[in-house]
Amino acid sequence: MDSQRLTRMLAEITEREFAINTVLIVRNGYLVMETNLWPYQSQARHMILSITKSLTSALVGIAIEHGLVDSIDQPVLSFFPDRQVKHRDDRKEAMTIEHLLTMTSGLSCEQDEMVVGEMMVSDDWVQYVLDLPMVGEPGEAFAYCTVNSFLLSAILQVATGMSARSFAEEHLFPSLGITGTVWPSSPGGVSRGGTGVGMLPRDLAKIGQLYLHRGKWEGAQIVPAAWVDASTREHVAESMYGGYGYQW
Numbered sequence: 001m002d003s004q005r006l007t008r009m010l011a012e013i014t015e016r017e018f019a020i021n022t023v024l025i026v027r028n029g030y031l032v033m034e035t036n037l038w039p040y041q042s043q044a045r046h047m048i049l050s051i052t053k054s055l056t057s058a059l060v061g062i063a064i065e066h067g068l069v070d071s072i073d074q075p076v077l078s079f080f081p082d083r084q085v086k087h088r089d090d091r092k093e094a095m096t097i098e099h100l101l102t103m104t105s106g107l108s109c110e111q112d113e114m115v116v117g118e119m120m121v122s123d124d125w126v127q128y129v130l131d132l133p134m135v136g137e138p139g140e141a142f143a144y145c146t147v148n149s150f151l152l153s154a155i156l157q158v159a160t161g162m163s164a165r166s167f168a169e170e171h172l173f174p175s176l177g178i179t180g181t182v183w184p185s186s187p188g189g190v191s192r193g194g195t196g197v198g199m200l201p202r203d204l205a206k207i208g209q210l211y212l213h214r215g216k217w218e219g220a221q222i223v224p225a226a227w228v229d230a231s232t233r234e235h236v237a238e239s240m241y242g243g244y245g246y247q248w
Contacts, residue, residue: 022201045198053149056193057247061227068159072098079158086131099138100148101246102235106138109145125186126154142236146194153193164191178203
């Protein structure tokens with residue numbers, strides 16, 4: 001590692017006032033640099049926004065591995081048989097877990113932030129999302145839609161009998177030594193699947209390291225390797241990021 005180059009990088013972050021809180025560099029499994037820019041400290045948890053989606057995706061993969069979810073081809077509405085759903089048609093019936101993962105659900109979500117805002121002021125977040133009208137066939141087009149990720153969290157809760165946060169605290173976080181994570185939930189007790197998790201920067205670096213090693217941590221397979229491969233390859237070419245996987 002070129003320490004002078006790292007020093008120049010930090011100087012430029014400060015001089016140009018980039019909105020960066022913490023910089024960590026992990027190389028060959030070793031934390032080689034950690035810098036917290038004032039007023040942040042190493043023990044300050046950061047709200048990681050949409051990387052929450054990637055955590056939710058990991059939990060879906062673990063749930064499938066444990067036989068708690070049949071497959072990514074399972075219809076979304078099959079998890080909510082007792083709910084009366086508006087705008088129910090063949091397209092909504094055909095919507096699967098994979099469509100949620102790839103942001104190709106077909107649900108009306110042209111303005112992501114507005115839809116999330118409306119969901120958060122509704123009485124029942126799950127019902128609000130299920131009631132959204134369809135604007136296309138599932139799998140037809142990409143539309144970045146955070147409520148898709150929330151619906152994945154709701155599916156996890158139905159399938160596992162626990163919230164996504166509780167499931168992570170049992171099947172993901174302990175192996176990595178991650179504790180004290182903040183994970184808000186809806187008024188109905190469903191973890192926010194798309195945004196809002198609060199983590200230490202070092203803990204988030206562990207997630208990166210975990211995926212770099214195809215889901216393996218200290219010799220143990222935490223997330224199925226095949227799921228990591230599927231999650232991080234391009235399933236949708238046309239997206240706001242130039243390629244999208246399973247919430248990656």
